[in-house]
Amino acid sequence: MSEFLDFAAEHLPYILEGLPTTLALWILAITFGFFFGLLLAWCRIYGGRLAYSLATVYVEIFRGTPMLVQMFFIYLGLPEIGIVFDPFTAAVVAIGLNTSAYQAEYFRGALLSVPSGQMAAAQAMGMSRMQALIQIVLPQALRRVLPQWSNEAILELKFTSIAFAIGVTEITARAEKIGYQTFEFFNTFVLVALVYLVLTATVAELLAWLERKTYVPGVTARAG
Amino acid sequence: MSTVLRVESIVKRYSDHAVLNGVSLELARGEAKVIMGPSGTGKSTLLRCINHLTPPDEGRVFLEGEELTSENINKIRQRLAFVFQDFNLFLHLTVLDNVRIGPRRILGQSKEEATERALTELRRVGLEDRANYYPAQLSGGQQQRASIARALAMDPKVILFDEPTSALDPELTGEVVAVMKQLASEGMTMLVVSHEVAFARSAADKIIFMEGGYIVEEATPEVILRNPRSDRTRGFLKAIGEQEAV
Numbered sequence: 075m076s077e078f079l080d081f082a083a084e085h086l087p088y089i090l091e092g093l094p095t096t097l098a099l100w101i102l103a104i105t106f107g108f109f110f111g112l113l114l115a116w117c118r119i120y121g122g123r124l125a126y127s128l129a130t131v132y133v134e135i136f137r138g139t140p141m142l143v144q145m146f147f148i149y150l151g152l153p154e155i156g157i158v159f160d161p162f163t164a165a166v167v168a169i170g171l172n173t174s175a176y177q178a179e180y181f182r183g184a185l186l187s188v189p190s191g192q193m194a195a196a197q198a199m200g201m202s203r204m205q206a207l208i209q210i211v212l213p214q215a216l217r218r219v220l221p222q223w224s225n226e227a228i229l230e231l232k233f234t235s236i237a238f239a240i241g242v243t244e245i246t247a248r249a250e251k252i253g254y255q256t257f258e259f260f261n262t263f264v265l266v267a268l269v270y271l272v273l274t275a276t277v278a279e280l281l282a283w284l285e286r287k288t289y290v291p292g293v294t295a296r297a298g
Numbered sequence: 299m300s301t302v303l304r305v306e307s308i309v310k311r312y313s314d315h316a317v318l319n320g321v322s323l324e325l326a327r328g329e330a331k332v333i334m335g336p337s338g339t340g341k342s343t344l345l346r347c348i349n350h351l352t353p354p355d356e357g358r359v360f361l362e363g364e365e366l367t368s369e370n371i372n373k374i375r376q377r378l379a380f381v382f383q384d385f386n387l388f389l390h391l392t393v394l395d396n397v398r399i400g401p402r403r404i405l406g407q408s409k410e411e412a413t414e415r416a417l418t419e420l421r422r423v424g425l426e427d428r429a430n431y432y433p434a435q436l437s438g439g440q441q442q443r444a445s446i447a448r449a450l451a452m453d454p455k456v457i458l459f460d461e462p463t464s465a466l467d468p469e470l471t472g473e474v475v476a477v478m479k480q481l482a483s484e485g486m487t488m489l490v491v492s493h494e495v496a497f498a499r500s501a502a503d504k505i506i507f508m509e510g511g512y513i514v515e516e517a518t519p520e521v522i523l524r525n526p527r528s529d530r531t532r533g534f535l536k537a538i539g540e541q542e543a544v
Contacts, residue, residue: 194351195386195445199452200376200404209403214390292434293389 081261085252089266092245096273099165099234099244104227106170111177118182120207129178136175142236144168149240165237173230180226184219185211217293224281228274235270245269301363302327302487303378303456308347308357310340317343319511320357325456328485332498332519335508336534341491342383344508345460348489349378362455376404379449383461385441387433393420393444394429400452412451419447423477439470443477450481457481459490493538499523507531 117129136144145168149159159167188211196206238247249266253259285294303325310318317340325331333341346352348359350371359366366374387396397416401407407415420426423443433441442462449457462478463471475497482488482501492498498505498519505522507514507530514528526532 189386189389191382191384191386192388195380195382195388197372198349198351198375198380198382199400199448200372200374202372205403209399210388210390217390290390290434291432 078261078264081256081258082265085256085262086265086269088252089245089248089269092243092248093269095162095242096231096234096244099162099169099237099242100231102166103169103234104173104230106166107173107177107226107230110170110174112181114174114178115181115185118178119185133175133178136172137179141168141172141233142239144172145236145240161237161241164240165234165242169230169233169237172233173226176226177223180219180222181215184215184222187218188214214293217288217290220281220285220288220294224278224285227281228277231274231277232270300327301325302329302361303348303489304360305344305348306358306360308344308354308359310343310347310352310354317511318347318354318357321508321511321513322357323489323506323513323516325487325489327487329503330482330486330488330490330501331504331506331516332494332502333489333491333506333508334493334498334522334534335514336537339509340511341508342460345380345458345489345491348458349375349380351380376400376452377455379452379454379457381442381445381449381457381459381462384465385433385438385445387441387445387448389433392430392432393425393436393447396433396444397448397451400448405452415451416447419450420444422450422480423447424473437470438466439473442466442474446474446477446481456487456489459488459492461491461493463492463494495523495538507534509534 114129114133117125118133121129145165148168148171149161149164152159192210192214193203193206196210197203201209234244235246237244238250241247245266249262253262256262301324305321305323307320307322308318309316309320321340321344323331333344335341343352347354347357350359350366350368361374361378364370364374387393388399391399394413394416397419398412401415402409402412405412417426417429420429423446425440425443425447428436428440428444433444436444442465446457446462459478463474466474471494475494478488478490478497479501490497490502502519504516505519506516507522507526507528509530514530515522515526517526521527522531523535526535
């Protein structure tokens with residue numbers, strides 16, 4: 075145990091230098107996924123036939139292929155047709171596009187779960203459809219989606235580790251480097267796993283707090 | 299008396315079945331009319347056609363002489379309130395915010411003005427002490443009174459009530475009927491789909507009896523409840539146990 079602690083004390087700082095990169099990857103990707111996912115869900119529910127079809131095809135493609143393949147395609151494949159990203163941007167785009175497909179499905183379910191009488195009541199007062207969606211339906215849908223969305227956010231935090239495969243020096247990449255320098259792979263990967271565990275536990279706690287904070291009786295099923 | 303709401307020859311079909319077969323009616327300022335009739339006879343559809351929540355296939359609706367069109371519908375609905383059978387309070391908003399959102403976000407009043415208005419209407423329906431509760435924390439009767447306050451806060455010219463007590467436990471209908479009676483006595487123009495004979499008898503100027511997508515007859519509560527012209531009206535009142543005498 076003390077051997078591991080010595081190992082951690084020596085190498086943790088180097089691994090944690092990758093933390094800003096990991097967190098930036100994660101925040102940019104899930105934020106992009108949030109807005110784009112919402113747009114996709116919107117298209118699938120309220121859009122015309124074309125918008126519905128495009129969004130549906132998008133969701134099926136990105137849910138049906140591995141994220142690693144998508145990232146390699148974006149980083150290594152797209153340059154062949156003149157679209158070049160640096161590794162960090164390519165990883166953000168890949169993770170963001172992928173999570174948006176999943177988030178879209180969660181948003182779609184949540185938007186559809188808002189009782190239709192809510193829209194009717196808003197329109198009956200003189201709200202336009204758009205105003206009713208934004209002021210009445212969306213705030214309820216977002217509360218309802220929060221538990222699923224939290225799962226997705228935590229999942230994506232772990233998925234940022236795939237960025238190491240295209241050379242982004244986030245925490246997994248740094249751990250791998252330490253492993254090959256010290257040949258103490260056991261300690262190395264226990265250490266980096268602990269780092270992820272602390273990160274995901276912190277994020278889970280923050281999101282649980284947000285859930286309690288936004289809880290309204292009668293909108294979400296369970297009490298905060 | 300001046301006509302506030304005029305409904306002309308509303309027709310509504312679902313596939314090839316006509317639910318409304320050309321229904322016309324008028325409401326004068328301050329008038330309260332109650333629509334009765336067997337279930338499935340088009341009463342609620344008529345109400346929803348009047349404010350175009352369900353667009354009618356044919357017919358026209360005028361509020362204060364202005365015809366409802368797809369262009370002015372949102373403007374007109376601000377003056378043509380609707381109270382739903384199952385309340386449809388906005389679930390994520392407190393009672394106060396439910397009542398305030400219309401004046402604030404639709405009529406564009408200042409926050410202070412809208413709050414003042416909302417509190418006034420909540421006092422009117424006896425719910426000022428529930429202002430900070432969420433809908434799910436209220437009884438059905440309280441929710442319906444809150445939804446009436448929400449309608450009143452828009453300062454409507456007419457309120458349409460779609461079976462406002464049908465979703466309530468029997469012991470809770472009284473508080474809602476009391477609020478509606480009070481509104482009628484204060485001169486609110488109201489069109490009410492309801493089987494609340496007690497309300498109709500004491501607060502309605504006219505009862506409209508509907509069946510099969512037609513208006514069978516329209517007369518004062520006195521006439522309809524005591525001596526209806528139509529056998530169908532008589533049969534319906536008998537069925538709900540309200541035929542008083544012949």
